Amino acid sequence: MPTKPAKIAPRYPTPALEKGLDILELLANHPAGLTKSEVARSLDRTVSEIFRMLVCLEERGYISQSRDGERYCLTLRLFKLAHEYPPTKRMITEALPIMQQATHELNQSCHLGILDGGHIVIIAQVDSPISPGFYVKAGAIVDLMHAATGHVILAHQTPEVTSRAVQIWCRQNNAQVPRDLAAHLTKIKRQGYEERESYQVNGIVNVSCPVFDDRGNAIAAMTVPFIQRIGDQTTPATARRVLKLATSLLSEAIGGVAKPHTSD
Known part of the structure; x- marks a missing residue:
């Protein structure tokens, strides 16, 4: 015994x-x-x-x-x-082929992150098929407030989940809530995506879209850390279009809601 x-x-x-x-x-x-x-x-x-x-x-x-x-x-x-916990393993299985297709269309890397307390955990990542490139490795833990992935999830979650995550972040970092956070999240929710220069690396534009569960709340976000190569006609707008389709496909694959995104 x-x-x-x-x-x-x-x-x-x-x-x-x-x-x-x-x-x-x-x-x-x-x-x-x-x-x-x-x-x-x-x-x-x-x-x-x-x-x-x-x-x-x-x-x-x-x-x-x-x-x-x-x-x-x-x-x-x-x-x-x-x-009742987000089906992480299944989500990774469904996400990888969709992400691989996106990276081949864009010649950019792509990663998938989920909310974990006051952080974002990268649970899946696919490299760009060509070099040079930039990627965030799977398993990386990223500051919630320094990640497009984090802002996209917060913007598309319930007020209770968002508030709790922000409180945890404040406690972990001994910091106050960023002054422009509410307005920033409202903008992201209205347009359905985040596109802005990287919080951590110069020369990179992060493009990120939400993955929805069956209640229409974001349980993950798919992000392309976009780098502009000389002579490449691909733009962040191209990445937006590809990511919107990819996240809709993933949302459907895991039994979530494939919400229509606001037109650019």
Whole structure:
């Protein structure tokens, strides 16, 4: 029988929460369930120490008792919560061929980012088929306020999600909300895209469009860090057109809403 795993000392101890998580993790390894005594013994605790937590977890729907009332088992609540999270893996699978087509049309690189607290995480990236080029690598973590991807997602999210992300960013950076942020996000939402010089690199124009979920909220943004090559007739306007189609295709592919973009 699995025993309580060894743990690194937490920075900010939360005994009650840890007790509840220990129980959930333990029951996840026992599909047939465990009695109160078995749970207590496995976690090196007494029955009285875990009783109230078992009651709480049952009331919240995370665990349930067997018909005989002797054993506790996990319910499907955790499974449901996990599947309410943006379908990142599926989105990457659907996005890569669409992004590859876009990069070949534009001869520019392309990346896909999602919101993570006060940051943007780049979850997929495709290089330009020719050089020279510029790209943001997959796995990179980018400052929310220094990324076209971030502004596009914030502009097309619910007020609650946007407010929470901005508050997290302010707390992480010990900073105030940028003065022009509200007006900037309103403009992005009205036009349906972001196009502006890079916040971090000279000579690059970031063009970014949102990817929508089934409720019409942005769960990601696809961005081209556009560089103008000598003799190349491709322009940021070309990138806008290609990205609008690409993000509409991706939104549809993941079961989202392919919103019509405002005409240029």
